[in-house]
Amino acid sequence: MDNHSYNYPSDCAPLTKSARKPAGSTVVNMAGGGGGEGTCEPRDYxxxxxxxxxxxxxCCLGFMALIYSIKARDQKTQGNLQLAQECSDKAKWYNILAAGWNLLVPLLAVVMLVLLLVHLGTSQGSFDFFGEDGFQNFMKLFSW
Structure with missing residues (x-):
């Protein structure tokens, strides 16, 4: 096929070998790493x-993190990067605290369940929880 048989608009004409020019060098700035202290925009989490x-x-830690995340996003869209960075930092720390708590509660529940089962397995006799000494026997489980 011959390119001369088609009528291209002047801004859409295909490049021929003679019309191509070698591109100059391109420099890409890779500073920052997604929300750091560099020139990048802060993350909102x-x-x-x-x-x-x-x-x-x-204690509403996740809700506080959500509020600061929304504030960080709003400030970033308004162009106030300093306030957006402050809100982003607060959101990050509230998220760390909330995630730590979210992992701690189930872990403590599993540990308590395992300790209770081990202690019940090593005790002699059965406990009468509704009898005269039921509560005292139950509390002995948690005494060392």
Missing amino acids: LVWSLCNTLYVNF
Whole structure:
């Protein structure tokens, strides 16, 4: 096929070998790494905040992280990067605290269950929880 048989508009004409020019060198700035202290925009941690808000949410830590995440996103869209970075840092720390708590509660529950089962397995006789000494025998489980 011959390119001369088609009528291209002047701004859409295909390049021929003689019309191509070698491109100059391109420099890509790779500074920063996604929300660091460099020139990049701060992160807002919105997805992490939503997960922490929906799961356990002890003392509203996940909700506070969500509020600061939304504030960080709003400030970033308004162009106030310094305030967006401050809100981003607060959201990150609230998320860390909430995630730590979210992992600690189930871990403590499993440990307590295992200790209770081990202690019950090593005790002699059965406990009458509703009898005269039921509560005292139950409390002996947790004494060392």
